[in-house]
Amino acid sequence: MNRRRFLTLAGLTAGAASLTASAAALTGALMSSRNPYYTGPVSDHFDGTRFFVPGRVASDKGVTDLVKWRFTEKPAEWPERAPAAQDKPPARVDGPDIRISYVGHASLLIQTHGVNLLVDPVWSERASPVRFAGPKRVNAPGIALEDLPPLDAVLVSHNHYDHLDTTALAWLARHRPAPVLTPLGNDTIMKSADSAIDARAYDWGARVEVARGVFVHFEPAYHWSARGVFDKRMALWCAFAIETPSGPIYHIADTAFADGGAFRAVRAKHGELKLAILPIGAYEPRWFMRDQHVNPEEAVAIFEIVGAARAMAHHWGTFQLTNEDIHAPPRALSGALAKSAIGADRFRVFRPGEVFDLKTIA
Numbered sequence: 001m002n003r004r005r006f007l008t009l010a011g012l013t014a015g016a017a018s019l020t021a022s023a024a025a026l027t028g029a030l031m032s033s034r035n036p037y038y039t040g041p042v043s044d045h046f047d048g049t050r051f052f053v054p055g056r057v058a059s060d061k062g063v064t065d066l067v068k069w070r071f072t073e074k075p076a077e078w079p080e081r082a083p084a085a086q087d088k089p090p091a092r093v094d095g096p097d098i099r100i101s102y103v104g105h106a107s108l109l110i111q112t113h114g115v116n117l118l119v120d121p122v123w124s125e126r127a128s129p130v131r132f133a134g135p136k137r138v139n140a141p142g143i144a145l146e147d148l149p150p151l152d153a154v155l156v157s158h159n160h161y162d163h164l165d166t167t168a169l170a171w172l173a174r175h176r177p178a179p180v181l182t183p184l185g186n187d188t189i190m191k192s193a194d195s196a197i198d199a200r201a202y203d204w205g206a207r208v209e210v211a212r213g214v215f216v217h218f219e220p221a222y223h224w225s226a227r228g229v230f231d232k233r234m235a236l237w238c239a240f241a242i243e244t245p246s247g248p249i250y251h252i253a254d255t256a257f258a259d260g261g262a263f264r265a266v267r268a269k270h271g272e273l274k275l276a277i278l279p280i281g282a283y284e285p286r287w288f289m290r291d292q293h294v295n296p297e298e299a300v301a302i303f304e305i306v307g308a309a310r311a312m313a314h315h316w317g318t319f320q321l322t323n324e325d326i327h328a329p330p331r332a333l334s335g336a337l338a339k340s341a342i343g344a345d346r347f348r349v350f351r352p353g354e355v356f357d358l359k360t361i362a
Helices: 003-021 023-032 063-072 166-175 186-193 261-270 296-306 328-339
Strands: 098-104 107-112 115-119 153-155 180-183 199-202 207-211 214-219 239-243 249-251 275-279 310-314 355-358
Touching (some): 180 186, 261 296, 275 296, 296 310
Parallel strands (some): 153 180, 180 199, 249 275
Antiparallel strands (some): 239 249
């Protein structure tokens, strides 16, 4: 087994070991409540213990599946370092233009109408519960923490380690304080890590005002959640629809395609989208990943379903989470766009530190 595969498996194994490290707290929580993160009424997507997507059978992958994948599949070799730039964003972007700085993987800064939104901020060296193992970033974050502007809100989509970084959130709480808007249960995880984190939890369907004329909607996605081996789907996950005077911005952090119903619902609810920010990476092998991550062809299908004017790719090129080569997602996206007769300028790919400037007529 090569060193990278060993460290990746070690990191995933460490995810289970991390619960042992906090056994007293978690065992106590599980003894007093079946769900340590959230207690609330049963709903069409919460059974009293675990969250789920209505009408869809949960396809939780277990340790056996994980071992099968890691010991029978050979991942592509990634470089130790990959190209990246460094952005120093302005304090604000006033007016209708939309400026998005790609920090890397699923982290990005959205600026428009004087509002600054930071999404899924991960600045740690590894997407892992431990510092010594697990997927390691191959490029530095596209913005240094100290170069971040004042923030109006931080959006955290779910609790996987490549999206919820409690170390980064703790730093932000002290240096760029802002409310952290997140789905149900994730607030408990954040506040347990650092009580200074101003985490506020919402259910699917919530609409939260972050500034005059700018609202964040919590929308369903075909995904799941876990911080360890005993807490699968005990915290909710979501996509975000950001309502702005320039038009809606639809951001999916992680999702499968399933039957596409969630995406058709977004189009029906929010109308013509200004921009869709869609994941294109971490999709191989399909037998393991199709129930949780789209591939580039499916990302293009989502783009077509939601009818967005433009799209921006993310969730690729920083952490090797799955088998595909580091360059495979943009190559596959290019082929899928050509097959659908969609111009590459409508669905763009950026590297960390690069900026998507979307000019808008007021």
